Amino acid sequence: MALVKRRDLDYVVITLLVGSSLYVFITGLIADTMGLHHFGFHSQVGYFWVALASTHLIQTWARVKAFVRNRFRERSGPLSVKNSTQQPITLQTTDQPSSTVPKSISPSNGRRNLLLFMLAIATGIGFDHFVPPRDTVNLSESNQDIGLLYHKWSQPGYGETIATVLNWGQVPSLYKTYPDVQKIDLPKVESADLASITALNLAVTITSRRSHRRYNTQRQMALRQLSQLLFLTQGITWDEREFRTVPSSGALYPLEIYPIVHRVDGLEPGLYHHAIQTHQLELVKAGDLRQPLIKAGLSQDFLGEAQVCFVVSGIFQRTRWKYHERTYRYVLMEAGHLGQNLYLAATALGLGVCGIGAFLDDPLNELLGIDGETEAALYLVTVGEKA
Template sequence: MAKRSTSLITVAVVVSFATMALTFAWLRLTSGEEEADVYEKKTIGQRFHEETTLTWRKATAETLSFKINRPAQFKTYSDAETLALPKPSFQGPSFENVLQNRRSKRNYSTTPLTMVQLSQLLFAAQGSTGKSFNTLLRTSPSGGALYPFEIYPIVHNIEGLEPGIYHYDVRRHQLERLMTGDIRREITAAGLQQEMLGEAAVVFILTAIFDRSRFKYGERGLRYIYMEAGHISQNIALQATSLGLGSVPMGAFLDEAVNHLLGLDGEQEAAIYLHPVGVL
């Protein structure tokens, strides 16, 4: 009789634990479904902010992966014709006056830019300012000094320079000619028919190679990339003001159309920001 009672108690305990386990499993399942439902209801912007939020766990994992399979620091077009740029100048109006006078300007004259002005604008955007160990430092700050951005000047009206698509080689402060021809119609269409894209003397397309930042910072690196686009664009705007030129940063464009224009896949490298500059 005692053995039977012990067996019944054992069975009862097992059934109790099994019931508890099933209950916890069901609660976890329903909780997971509720969390998934909440996640699906969030906007893309909310998801982006959530997925790029930094935690101690993420920070530790990213530190461990640093310097493994680091992407190339520079992009070059080895088959492209190169064109030297004038050396940048380090004289101009006071910084305070430039800040005071900076405005977004969307209407430009037909007067061409000079090569000196183009050189100055490119230097302000991403020019080399020195070295730290094996890193080429630039005029704009970058998370981890990783510099994910490339600059493609779309030339419409610059003295001594054929219209077309160019790439800025930051290491040598020179241009790489990718294509010649008038593409005002194409860039204007890609920019939702905003006329300043065709009227400007030059349109700077800022593109990001995402893995340059992501390999160290993970998805958090995407936040840094969008911040850095603002740093670079502000430098262009301030330099344009210093030169007496007009400019405006533009975020409204058809991504696929701009990427196609530059021959980019839109995944490894993609257009992030447009910045037309012209003579007032």
């Protein structure tokens, strides 16, 4: 019974050795092929493998010694051993092996175990030595940063190879709303309004666009101007397909706009959300938010001097379910498109505008009431009367 239990334990150890070796081999291959910076549990599995290899060596030590001893002695002549009755037995070195050779020192058993041990070493350690991951980088000793590593990893097809492992999530709604807050109807943007705005030549608008950080703190923005800015920035221009003024990968539109109003005629100061589908403002938080906004914006005072500060956020799952590893690239691209729309619209309306990327994420996300993961602030744009 003890022999059976020991043999079962031996099989368990061998199985775990092979399994851990295959894990290191497969995950190492994926990491090398995908250019991944890190693959989970490699170090832990390495320690586990060494422990298993040591256990296996201890269990088979007697057979390994017998194999080595037999291999060295079989060339020099018969090997004399003793059986359980202490009688010498001569091991035959001819082609007719003696039937009395104990199985415990059979050369084939020792050879098989030694080959298995060597195979485990070659698979678990040799692979890592001869095929190192291409992009395993110590950031403290390299000029590469995590952004560059992501850029390499997010090349088309890399994520698709492991799509069966990664869960990219379900399709969310294209529209975010606050159903239990006050809603303010924005003036409808008529064709005549658009005609007056486009009277300024597009080439002139583009070439005269500048970033302005000085605003007239005594003036208010008209509600009609705010409506025009929001419509031209991300308004729906084709009702049947719900296409918008901003280009979007797959027409998935992951971006949301939160105007933080300081001085707009007809609106109380506070944080608003643009309900794109109905072209309304939803009052998320009323009050003077200039100081928390300036604090989140690294003490840039003009954030509180402009009539309105637009905060652009991204809901990543709207893009992730379809575009997988490319998501962050596409969302940031779209934020750039939206920002340029807002720049040109403000310039055409004769307003000052400035985009800001320097801000503290956590305080700004907290101000908006979002978690910074499923939805996160990406961009700030101030708009107002130029001083």
